[in-house]
Structure formats: C-alpha cells, structure tokens
Amino acid sequence: MLLAIDTSAGTAVAIVADDGRVIAERSSADTRRHAEVIGPLLSEVLAAAEVDDARLTHVVAGIGPGPFTGLRVGIAAARAVAIARGIPLLAVPSHEAVALRLTEGGVAAGRFAVITDARRREVAVTVFAAQLPLPAEVESAHLVARAAFAPAEGVTPFEAQEIPAAALAHAALARLATGVAFPEAQPLYLRAPDVTLSTPKRVS
Amino acid sequence: MSAQPLVLGIETSCDETGVGIVRGTELLANVIASSMDEHARFGGVVPEIAARAHLEALEATLLAAVERAGIALTDLDAVAVTSGPGLSGALMVGVGAAKALALALGKPLYAVNHLVGHVGADILHAPGADDRGELELPTIALLVSGGHTSLLLVRSLTDDVELLGETIDDAAGEAFDKVARLLGLPYPGGPQIDRAAVDGDPTAVRFPRGLTLPKDLVAHRYDFSFSGLKTAVARHVERLRDAGQPVPVADVAASFREAVADVLTAKAIAACVDLGVPRLLLGGGVVANARVRTLAAERAAAAGVSLRIPPLSLCTDNGAMIAAIAAQRIMAGHGPSDLGVGADSTLPVTVVQA
Ligand SMILES: Nc1ncnc2c1ncn2[C@@H]1O[C@H](COP(=O)(O)OP(=O)(O)O)[C@@H](O)[C@H]1O
Ligand SMILES: [Mg+2]
Numbered sequence: 001m002l003l004a005i006d007t008s009a010g011t012a013v014a015i016v017a018d019d020g021r022v023i024a025e026r027s028s029a030d031t032r033r034h035a036e037v038i039g040p041l042l043s044e045v046l047a048a049a050e051v052d053d054a055r056l057t058h059v060v061a062g063i064g065p066g067p068f069t070g071l072r073v074g075i076a077a078a079r080a081v082a083i084a085r086g087i088p089l090l091a092v093p094s095h096e097a098v099a100l101r102l103t104e105g106g107v108a109a110g111r112f113a114v115i116t117d118a119r120r121r122e123v124a125v126t127v128f129a130a131q132l133p134l135p136a137e138v139e140s141a142h143l144v145a146r147a148a149f150a151p152a153e154g155v156t157p158f159e160a161q162e163i164p165a166a167a168l169a170h171a172a173l174a175r176l177a178t179g180v181a182f183p184e185a186q187p188l189y190l191r192a193p194d195v196t197l198s199t200p201k202r203v204s
Numbered sequence: 205m206s207a208q209p210l211v212l213g214i215e216t217s218c219d220e221t222g223v224g225i226v227r228g229t230e231l232l233a234n235v236i237a238s239s240m241d242e243h244a245r246f247g248g249v250v251p252e253i254a255a256r257a258h259l260e261a262l263e264a265t266l267l268a269a270v271e272r273a274g275i276a277l278t279d280l281d282a283v284a285v286t287s288g289p290g291l292s293g294a295l296m297v298g299v300g301a302a303k304a305l306a307l308a309l310g311k312p313l314y315a316v317n318h319l320v321g322h323v324g325a326d327i328l329h330a331p332g333a334d335d336r337g338e339l340e341l342p343t344i345a346l347l348v349s350g351g352h353t354s355l356l357l358v359r360s361l362t363d364d365v366e367l368l369g370e371t372i373d374d375a376a377g378e379a380f381d382k383v384a385r386l387l388g389l390p391y392p393g394g395p396q397i398d399r400a401a402v403d404g405d406p407t408a409v410r411f412p413r414g415l416t417l418p419k420d421l422v423a424h425r426y427d428f429s430f431s432g433l434k435t436a437v438a439r440h441v442e443r444l445r446d447a448g449q450p451v452p453v454a455d456v457a458a459s460f461r462e463a464v465a466d467v468l469t470a471k472a473i474a475a476c477v478d479l480g481v482p483r484l485l486l487g488g489g490v491v492a493n494a495r496v497r498t499l500a501a502e503r504a505a506a507a508g509v510s511l512r513i514p515p516l517s518l519c520t521d522n523g524a525m526i527a528a529i530a531a532q533r534i535m536a537g538h539g540p541s542d543l544g545v546g547a548d549s550t551l552p553v554t555v556v557q558a
Contacts, residue, residue: 007300035296039303039313039543046307068252069293072259076297077304079263084277084308187259193252203438 217290224524369426
C-alpha cells in the first residue's frame with residue numbers, strides 16, 4: 001500500500017493498494033496554501049487507509065517541477081512519513097503521473113509533451129513517448145518561455161493544471177514492476193535560487 | 205499523556221534547521237544544521253537558499269536528534285514546530301514535515317511561536333544536571349538575532365506574552381552583518397566585529413543611538429532602530445576613504461559595538477525599571493556578543509535586576525526551545541493546533557500557539 005504526495009501544482013495525496021486500487025484520494029487546487037492543506041488532506045487519507053487491512057509499504061513523493069515553495073512542502077512531508085513509518089521513499093517526477101494518465105486513457109499517442117506552469121512567464125516541459133506500463137521520458141524536464149514554446153514536429157503538447165496523486169502512485173508501481181530506477185528524492189528546481197548580490201552602496 | 209511530555213520540536217524559521225527533543229523541561233537532544241556558510245558570499249541570509257537547505261538537512265537532523273535522545277519516534281507524546289515568525293518558504297518546510305510526522309505517528313501537533321521559543325529555551329536543563337534555577341515570571345526578555353530585535357514582557361510562557369517594542373528597521377544582528385561588510389569583514393559579521401573590537405577604542409567615534417532622543421522616547425520608548433547607525437558608520441568610513449586615510453577597523457568596530465550594546469541594554473533595563481519587573485532574560489544569536497553580555501550584566505546589577513542568559517547553543521535558533529514551549533502548553537492543559545495551521549511569517553508574539 002502506497003501513500004503518494006504531490007505539491008508541485010496544488011496539493012494532492014492518495015493511498016493506493018499494491019494492485020493499483022485507489023483506496024483514498026484527496027486534493028486541493030489552491031496553489032498557495034500547501035503548508036495549510038497538507039494537514040487535513042493527509043489526515044483524511046490516512047484515516048481512510050486505516051480501515052484497510054494492509055499497512056503502508058512505501059511513500060511516493062512528486063518531485064516536480066513546480067513552484068519551489070509549495071513543492072518543498074510535499075517532499076518534506078513525504079520524507080517525514082517515510083521516517084515515521086520506517087518505510088522507503090520513492091521519488092517520481094510529477095509530469096510522469098500526468099503522462100501515465102494520458103497514455104492509459106488513450107489520449108496521448110506517439111510523442112507528447114507534458115507542460116505545467118513555472119511562473120515568470122515560463123513553462124516546464126517534459127517530453128514522453130506513449131507506452132505502457134510506463135511512458136518513457138524522451139526529454140527530461142526543462143523550462144521554456146511560454147511565448148516561445150513550440151513543440152517539436154510530431155510532439156503533441158498537453159498542459160496540466162494538477163498532478164493526480166493516485167497516478168503518481170501508479171507510476172511508482174509501474175517503475176517497481178519493471179525495474180526502472182527511481183530518481184533521487186530532490187526537487188526538480190530547474191532554476192538557480194533567486195539571489196541579488198548586493199554591493200554596499202555609497203550613502204553620501 | 206505523561207506528566208512530563210516527550211516532545212520533538214522542529215525549527216526552520218531562518219537559516220538553522222533545528223530538531224530538539226525534550227521531556228518536560230529536560231533537554232534530551234538539540235541538533236542543529238546551519239546553512240550560514242552558503243549565505244556568506246551574499247552578506248546575509250538568502251531566503252530561497254535557506255529553504256532549499258532546510259529540505260536537504262531535515263532528515264539527517266531529525267535522525268540525529270532521535271539517536272542522541274535515545275528514544276523511538278513512537279515514544280513521543282507530541283510533535284512541535286515553529287509556525288512563525290520567520291521566512292515563509294523556510295517555515296513551510298518545517299510545517300510540512302511536522303504535520304506529516306505527527307499524522308504518520310498518530311501524535312498531536314503543536315505549532316508554536318518562534319520568539320516565545322527563545323524565552324522557553326531558558327527553562328531547559330540537561331538530564332540529571334542541576335536545574336539552572338527556576339525561570340521566575342514575570343520577566344522582561346530581550347531577543348536579538350539576525351532577524352529579530354524584540355523586547356517582551358513575559359507573564360506566562362504558555363499564554364501571556366506582550367510585545368513592548370521591536371526594531372522599526374534592521375535587526376541588531378543584521379546591523380552587525382552589514383557593518384562588517386562595510387569594513388571588509390566576512391559574514392557573519394557579528395563574531396568578526398566582536399573580535400576586531402577587542403583592540404579598539406569604544407569611545408573613538410560617537411555613533412548615534414537610535415530612538416533614544418526624548419522626542420523618540422515618547423512613541424518608541426522600547427523600540428529600536430539600527431539603520432541610522434549603519435548609515436553613520438558608512439559615512440564615517442567613506443569620509444576616511446575619500447580623504448585617503450586608513451580606516452581604523454578596530455576603533456570603528458568597537459565604537460559601533462558600543463552603540464548597539466548601549467541601546468539594547470539601556471532599553472531593556474529601562475523596561476525592567478519602568479514596569480517594576482526585576483528580571484531580564486536574553487536570547488538570540490547576538491547574545492554571543494561580549495560587550496552586550498558585559499554591559500547587560502553591569503547595568504542589571506546596578507539596577508537590581510537579575511539577569512539570565514541561556515547557554516549559547518540554546519540562544520541561537522534551535523528545535524529544543526520549540527519543543528519546550530509545546531511541552532509547557534501540554535502541561536498547562538492546552539490542546540493541539542489545528543491540522544490546517546500554516547506558516548505565518550509575521551505571527552504576533554501574543555500568539556504562543558497557532
Ligand atoms: N558575537 C556576536 N556579536 C554580535 N552579533 C553576533 C555575534 N555572534 C553572532 N551574531 C549575529 O547573530 C546573528 C545570527 O543569530 P541567529 O540567532 O542565528 O539569528 P537569525 O537566524 O535570526 O539570523 C547574525 O546576524 C550574527 O552576525
Ligand atoms: Mg540563524
């Protein structure tokens with residue numbers, strides 16, 4: 001039984017059984033209040049899982065890309081659950097959850113791009129090849145100016161507003177089943193920290 | 205819940221990732237990771253760098269604290285976290301982790317005030333070690349760090365803290381850091397200036413004491429201002445450089461340090477005297493300053509005020525003080541925080557628990 005947490009867009013949490021059955025799923029589309037809503041949402045899915053016989057075996061963290069402040073909340077929470085329960089943490093790129101859903105639903109075929117907003121008039125883009133049980137990453141996540149974004153020939157773009165946590169767990173299950181390695185549980189920041197190097201100014 | 209609750213506290217309000225574990229007032233672990241070095245070349249804490257560092261340091265800090273305390277996470281009675289005030293992106297890392305830790309363990313969550321935590325640091329003592337003597341209340345508390353300069357009247361650690369005054373511009377530690385840069389000294393500037401000042405003459409330059417003129421004392425009796433002082437130092441240094449003269453770093457450092465220590469301690473002691481509270485507690489990283497300590501001791505003694513300074517490892521930001529406040533709240537019968545509680549970068553000091 002897996003707990004998946006993603007805060008790369010809104011806040012999404014889900015508990016999924018080993019066979020893929022979704023036991024509980026909750027989300028909030030709010031893109032500013034991750035630290036607040038993660039509490040009630042986690043509490044609700046954990047309570048729902050309690051009535052299930054199985055025990056949590058893995059925590060899955062969506063590692064973005066996404067706005068940093070929110071993204072960190074989910075990864076921090078996922079790490080904490082893994083420590084509290086003494087279970088492994090599996091990191092999954094958030095775009096992979098969307099790619100899996102699109103492929104399973106037959107919406108995406110061939111090559112396609114998952115796009116999410118990256119603020120500052122940029123989008124984050126990952127290009128996949130539609131295949132099951134797991135879409136293959138063709139181009140890893142990168143930033144493009146929204147105005148300049150033009151998908152390559154034959155690549156269909158899909159812009160996502162939210163990351164379904166159950167799909168994130170399904171992607172983790174697919175990786176486990178096929179032996180595809182997991183990335184490190186580090187945020188996909190894609191941008192260096194914003195710092196302005198100030199030099200002491202004259203005052204007179 | 206046991207009479208002396210076992211509480212783990214997480215602090216991520218600025219550049220220290222702190223995890224502490226206490227049993228009531230007994231300190232079992234106080235592990236701190238700092239991203240200070242990563243901010244050095246910027247001359248001050250860069251919020252995004254601090255937030256990234258918290259996420260990286262959290263797991264190791266937490267595990268080290270649990271090991272140090274010799275407990276199992278399942279033994280905990282509660283999980284505590286700093287809700288604010290502080291840098292919001294940094295605070296949110298702690299809040300996210302603390303909520304998940306509490307929920308996954310099935311323990312209550314206590315989201316508490318960082319500044320009250322600094323006062324709470326004073327009640328902690330090592331297991332078996334002699335108590336440092338009860339913290340007597342009410343007390344005046346002067347908290348001075350890179351992010352805060354606050355004067356508090358504390359009647360109760362759990363539910364009665366009043367803000368008497370605070371800085372209206374730079375924090376005292378920030379002033380040390382900025383002046384150090386002006387003098388070409390590395391970050392963090394506080395220890396550098398403290399060291400340079402040893403060989404200097406504190407009366408070499410009479411730098412201004414912010415908000416101490418009679419007219420300022422009307423509206424800002426217990427408030428502080430350090431930006432004018434910083435500007436005065438900058439002018440002084442520029443004038444010397446423009447004239448092609450060497451800057452007497454030791455004298456400038458000593459004179460600047462004297463100005464800061466003078467204002468901080470004068471206002472704190474004035475609060476003790478005005479309010480008839482003969483007790484003063486110091487907290488925050490600037491308390492490491494040698495001149496602040498001596499002047500506080502001298503003036504407290506002269507005014508018949510008893511002075512308390514927690515050990516330095518508990519003066520700077522840490523998780524143990526957060527756990528200590530939560531333990532006090534629990535022992536006073538207060539319930540946990542709502543799971544929807546957030547990080548509040550401007551949490552008022554009157555809100556001990558969010
Ligand atoms: N000896 C000292 N004298 C003056 N300031 C000091 C001294 N040691 C440390 N500081 C200052 O304390 C601040 C760090 O304290 P800390 O409690 O970590 O505060 P914060 O995390 O809010 O910046 C820095 O601004 C540093 O320059
Ligand atoms: Mg600090």
